[in-house]
Amino acid sequence: MAQNSRYHAESYVAHPVVTTADMRLLFHRASGETHLLADPLPDMLILLGEQPDTIQGLTTRLCARLGVAQDEEAHAVVGHRLDELEAAGLVWRD
Amino acid sequence: MRDALPLVRALTDPASVDHIMPDDWTALLSIARAERLIGSLAVRLKERDLPVSVMEALEAARVQAAFDHVQARWEVELTRRLLAPLGIRPILLKGSAFVVAGLAAGEGRMVGDLDILLPADQLNKAEAALLVGGYEWAKDDPYTQAYYRRWMHELPPLIHAERGTMIDVHHTILPLTARPTPDAPALVADAVDIAPGLATLSPADMIVHAACHLIADGDMAGGLRNLWDIDRLVRDFSRQANFWPMLAERSGVHQMREPVARTLRLTHQLYETPVDHAVAGHTRASDALFVRRLLSRDGWGRQTNRATRLAFYIRSHWMRMPPLMLARHLWIKARS
Amino acid sequence: MAERDETEQTEVASGADEAGNLHTSRRNLLRLTALGGAAIATVRPNAGLAQAAVSALKCQIPIPDSANAGKWVKNDGTLVKSGTANSYAPPSNPLKGEDVKNSLKYGTTYSGYSSQQTNAYNNYIKKLTVGKQGYTCYASVMTPR
């Protein structure tokens, strides 16, 4: 997870999404694949869809959105979750 | 239904299906599926007034074609994401090129594996990136690996471990053992950008490659589909200025004059494609053999004319490699 | 379709204490402990399923056949009372046709079993005759295509 590269994502509303009690079902039109997302991934996709960002920038915006303090641990978790989203093809780096 | 001619007629002249008997519809659908042209037939018959069950069968083919196109575009995008950071711009070939470039030849077309062409000096870098990116060799036994690298126009096929999709990385468009030697650097030089980090061959080279793939590199299996590609491409591109002189010139550059001429005669005869007869040349007696091979399908969708097919099978191997090597190749394959 | 608001956000709590434990649950989202589970699952087309719809295409060979359930297998493939000296317990599930073909053709051992057990099982399979359970599967995977 390169620290300074910027991550991109399509705008979140471009995806048909169905909310269930525990997860969100997201249909990714570009790949034709369906993903089941647990929090905080939907929030991360919403933020990146609004504006590409580095891990650091995204961590700051995500902590603000969830109303939690930002720390090194949050940064590491966001980095790891970005790897998962990248492997699924939902985010990419320029 | 004796052969695949009714399918050729339905594609060429959709009105020809207006008074087909129910039983002939059943045979036509089986032949179209066997020749992998059901999607193209669905596009051509979209406006016709058809029996309900035929409409539903063609609608199913449209759903499949739409899914194929999403898969094809996504494979191209994932490959672009792997190669772009290395400054490699893949030149898309065949089905993926038609679909991503939005050509008529792509409409309703089933797209199989992803084929890309790269300059020879970028092959190793691309191969390393693909292997790191989750691809594995489809066949990694030493004979196959050595054979491809030494004699073939492409790397051994790679399959993505997770997605199960296959990619063929070419450095030219004919096996090195074949007699004609297409000008690979010229193919790369004339390639056309279609999107950031993606290209296709030039219009003329695209047709030369399609003719090469149909006539000079195979046993004509799936020939009706490849010929339909050529019909669509020629009708699309021949509207451009000096298309025919450019095609004649590129056929010469790639030592493909005869296969291109043959292909133009065949598509003119079967799909009534308007062609420049100076480039297509005079009808040959042997053209009828190619037509017979192309139409070798019965009303049940089964292949027919076993002898003709065997002749083309032997011809395809003989073209790809000199006799001595052919014997050794078949001997090793028989034992493995 | 279930309702879907435009800009989804992790639900904002209304009550005070509810806000308390909701805050901790959101805090936990960004704890390293959360990384124990993947937060995404992707639906992969189930390629094998078309196969399962016509499962006979991937046939299997039970050892021993149900009539001799419980018997063990000697080196030469004959069946004996369970526990007999130098004989082996049968495999816990039927062997897959593909695995049998590879074992007989290339000498691969069945995963989870020793080469002696594999040898005993293969000798049993080679003795199968028409009408015995597993014969058709054995015959079909061995016919050259």
Place this chain on the structure above:
Amino acid sequence: MYRLDLRVGPVGYRVGSAWRRPIDALRRLYAGYPAPDEGLATLTARIEPEKPWRRHLRPQVAIRGDFELPDAVPMTLDHGLLAIEMAMNLQIALGERRHLLLHAGAVERNGRVIILTGESGSGKSTLSALLGEHGWRLLSDEFVLIEPGTGLVRAFPRAISLKNAAIAELERVVADRDRFGPLLRATPKGDLRHLRPAPDAIARMDERAMPALVLFPTFGHASQAEGMGQAELFALLTQGSTNYAALGERGFETMARLATTVPGVRFAYPDSAGGMAIVEQFAAELGI
């Protein structure tokens, strides 16, 4: 080629065979089924000799059709009926694109459907067949078709393939001997006998109905039935579908609607009687 055209649910088949006996057996088994609409079959299944010389010399039957699996294992001619039936299954399993297809059984009563999913061997076919003889209309023992636009279930009442112990079970409850196909011994699936669904299931095959419950039955001692979350139900149903991905966004909408409006329940059952009793209990709770 010997030929028979027939319709099973929404599928109009043309069935071909290089040999007469399998087609005659198929004609007897599918007695009472309609011909394709307008006499126009749009899907072809066929069985042929693996190699031309294998027609009469120790015949090897290859399973072919508009859609084929490359490594299909050839069969012997005495299992010709099974080979033909599998060729027909393959056409819908690989070719269906109009309906979302679930590899599951389904029964209907009062316009509401109970779907019984699970891997082959979990007893879903046998349980569906038994329910079809005890007050339920059998929609299918193997393929459940969901209409994308409406979410309704369409019947695909193919001949039920009973294996090993299930043969005797159904022989005990089905009085009409004509509904059974021949007993096929030592097939790749073991001993096998086909059973034609009840006349009512064939007569009403075009009557669609609304799904009310998805069950995941497994053999085992009767334990406490266990409901499941919508996301888990969605994931399990996509794994149990042969064409979910191929339908693209319409497949997603259809499956999401099913998984978020119909409850999913796991339960274990010791024997058929126990299994049927549990299904009746669920039906009662849902007012079916």
